[in-house]
Amino acid sequence: MAGKVYFCPTPIGNLEDITLRTLRVLKEADVIFAEDTRHSRPLLNHYAIATPMESYHKFNEAEKIAAILARLDNGEDVAVISDAGMPGVSDPGAVLMTALLKEGRPYEVLPGACAxxxxxxxxxxxxxxxxxxxxxxxxxxxxxxxxxxxxxxxxxxxxxxxxxxxxxxxxxxxxxxxxxxxxxxxxxxxxxxxxxxxxxxxxxxxxxxxxxxxxxxxxxxxxREEETVDILSALKEKIDEGMSPSKAAKVVAKEWNLPKNVVYKESLKL
Missing domain, CATH: 3.30.950.10 (Tetrapyrrole methylase, C-terminal domain)
Known part of the structure; x- marks a missing residue:
């Protein structure tokens, strides 16, 4: 029976940003293809994962596909990870997935961290x-x-x-x-x-x-229309309605989707 590829998202910051399912797949896979094995080693060590790793990055992505397909033919399960986040999202993975789709090979994308x-x-x-x-x-x-x-x-x-x-x-x-x-x-x-x-x-x-x-x-x-809005006029209108300058600044910033600090600076002119 042919193996399967698992695209596994990894933490984007805190090492705890990883699912129990991803940890299980990484432990049970026959090999992990990592964007940078040196970067991924601390993560695997933290969770006592001893699965062998090989490099898989944008500079060798195409040439690694043949080796991955051969492993699948041998019944091996392959996990693919990037340095952080979801493989294939501004990270290696899309080229391999295209090859898998072309050949009708099975794969799974695990949910998880994405910046x-x-x-x-x-x-x-x-x-x-x-x-x-x-x-x-x-x-x-x-x-x-x-x-x-x-x-x-x-x-x-x-x-x-x-x-x-x-x-x-x-x-x-x-x-x-x-x-x-x-x-x-x-x-x-x-x-x-x-x-x-x-x-x-x-x-x-x-x-x-x-x-x-x-x-x-x-x-x-x-x-949006706020790019031409007269902030001072908008603030004055709110103040005339009885709002304090600070309250008016918050309301105008929210209504016009403007940075609060920019509106606040304008409110000081009143």
Missing amino acids: HVSASVIANLEEGRYLFWGFLPQKHGARVKTLESLKDLPVPVIFYEAPHRIEKFAQDVMEAMGNRVLIFVREISKMYEERIETTVEDFLANIEDYTIKGEFAVVLMPR
Whole structure:
């Protein structure tokens, strides 16, 4: 009987972000194909998993497929893991799955940790609607062109970005779309997890005030009428209705989907 491939999500921060089912599969599999065996070893050691590992990353993904298919023919079960999160989501796995589908081979995708799903909840997106894009192209022209193609979408777009490119990301957004609301979700499920809501303009002008460390999920909010709203007029209207300046700032920020710190600064002018 032929074996099966199991795509297993791994923790994105805390080592406890893993399911009991995934732990069982990793222990029972004949081999684990890992994106980086050195990175995955502490996880396996933590849960006393002695299953042999082999490397499986974007640079050897195609050539490893033949070896994996041979193992399946020998009746072996194969587990595939990435450094963090769901294999195949901005991580190796999709090429193998395409090969399995082409040959009609069995596989299972186990549920578990996924950074963009957590980011969408942490960002408190309305009704959970968003487009996940992953990493932008590395070349400037391609990045700007991609962003320009997304500028009229009516839903938020979630990107992954490395800390050393986060300033460039904001600059490219400004070039392609103008000033937009950004929600940075940093270090998901780790000790220093942080949600930062700002605008491209404010972020670039005050970048020294931000902690640029760890992996980022960036939520790019859609263009809405608030981009032309007169914040001061909106605040004054609420205050005239009897609200305190602080209450008015909270209400206006929520109604117009603006960063609270931006509205608060405007409220000080009143």
